[in-house]
Amino acid sequence: MAAAADSHGLTFRQDYFGDPAAWAALAALLKATFGIDVSIQDRFGGPDPTSMPFGYFDADGVCAANFSAFSMPMIIDGRLVRTAGFQSGAVRPQWRGKGLYRDLMNRAFGWCDEQGFELGILLTNKPALYEPYGFRILPQHRFVGSPPPVATKPAGRARALSLDNAADIALIRQALHTRTPVSPVFAVAAQAEMFLLNSAFDASIRLSLMEDWEAVVAWTSEGTTFELLDIAGKSIPPLSAILSALDQHPDHVRVCFPPGKLGRQATPEPCPSDISLMIRGDGANPVSGPVMLSPMAEF
Numbered sequence: 001m002a003a004a005a006d007s008h009g010l011t012f013r014q015d016y017f018g019d020p021a022a023w024a025a026l027a028a029l030l031k032a033t034f035g036i037d038v039s040i041q042d043r044f045g046g047p048d049p050t051s052m053p054f055g056y057f058d059a060d061g062v063c064a065a066n067f068s069a070f071s072m073p074m075i076i077d078g079r080l081v082r083t084a085g086f087q088s089g090a091v092r093p094q095w096r097g098k099g100l101y102r103d104l105m106n107r108a109f110g111w112c113d114e115q116g117f118e119l120g121i122l123l124t125n126k127p128a129l130y131e132p133y134g135f136r137i138l139p140q141h142r143f144v145g146s147p148p149p150v151a152t153k154p155a156g157r158a159r160a161l162s163l164d165n166a167a168d169i170a171l172i173r174q175a176l177h178t179r180t181p182v183s184p185v186f187a188v189a190a191q192a193e194m195f196l197l198n199s200a201f202d203a204s205i206r207l208s209l210m211e212d213w214e215a216v217v218a219w220t221s222e223g224t225t226f227e228l229l230d231i232a233g234k235s236i237p238p239l240s241a242i243l244s245a246l247d248q249h250p251d252h253v254r255v256c257f258p259p260g261k262l263g264r265q266a267t268p269e270p271c272p273s274d275i276s277l278m279i280r281g282d283g284a285n286p287v288s289g290p291v292m293l294s295p296m297a298e299f
């Protein structure tokens with residue numbers, strides 16, 4: 001944990017998640033700014049241990065400004081790429097326009113460069129904020145198609161998992177820690193916390209265990225459309241087996257990651273969103289073809 005020179009009467013702190021009061025102060029900043037409660041992560045084992053938060057605090061311990069980096073190794077075109085994600089960027093209104101965020105971005109990007117990360121990645125509704133720091137938009141595509149023929153081999157029945165059940169949470173964590181990347185083209189190789197947090201934030205997301213494949217499938221179903229968000233598993237079942245195990249009979253299937261491992265052709269279509277995926281660094285130069293970061297990895 002480090003404290004350093006004041007700015008605007010505030011104290012700079014880095015790597016402060018070991019201090020529960022400071023973590024709670026960040027959660028309060030994010031609640032006030034984005035209306036989300038990241039403290040529910042405490043139910044799942046706390047924040048990502050690789051997180052490196054950079055923040056400014058006032059004399060009462062209020063977190064005035066923050067920007068965090070964390071490690072999120074990715075598989076990109078078959079190669080493991082040391083990737084840093086950036087998240088939790090916010091400044092309380094009374095401290096905006098004073099250069100605090102510029103200072104925190106410089107510190108966070110500088111730290112990541114020192115650590116040897118090849119690629120930086122973030123999601124934002126303000127891309128112009130990050131362009132001066134070398135970030136560029138990577139357009140996202142989801143992959144749509146008709147369902148495959150019904151599986152000929154019995155796929156076994158999937159079991160619904162619940163985040164209200166400690167044993168299920170442990171099972172999901174285990175699956176995330178031993179997962180094979182869901183795509184060789186563009187996928188998270190290791191990162192558990194966002195998958196759990198995103199599941200907790202969105203009640204429409206369903207998690208199901210396909211025991212035979214040791215795979216946790218994250219999905220939604222709306223009308224006649226089945227949406228496959230992610231698969232955390234030791235192996236990736238084909239789409240036909242997934243639909244059979246989940247007893248789903250959709251007219252349309254939408255896959256939120258490059259679907260090469262699913263044994264089914266799909267057509268990429270631009271993903272409508274106010275949020276841009278941005279990358280910085282050389283690590284993603286080999287990205288060829290359409291990609292999407294699974295919504296379960298969103299941060």
Ligand SMILES: CC(C)(COP(=O)(O)OP(=O)(O)OC[C@H]1O[C@@H](n2cnc3c(N)ncnc32)[C@H](O)[C@@H]1OP(=O)(O)O)[C@@H](O)C(=O)NCCC(=O)NCCS
Nearest residue numbers: 033089090091096097098099100101102124125126128129
């Ligand atoms: C966006 C936000 C973090 C900026 O914080 P801030 O401390 O006021 O920013 P700074 O004063 O350090 O300004 C840093 C730079 O960003 C620019 N900037 C600020 N707000 C911006 C915006 N909405 N869009 C584009 N650029 C912006 C500033 O002009 C400045 O540019 P410069 O370095 O060339 O002078 C703050 O307004 C905020 O918390 N907004 C709500 C949450 C949010 O949008 N977070 C970012 C989500 S990815």
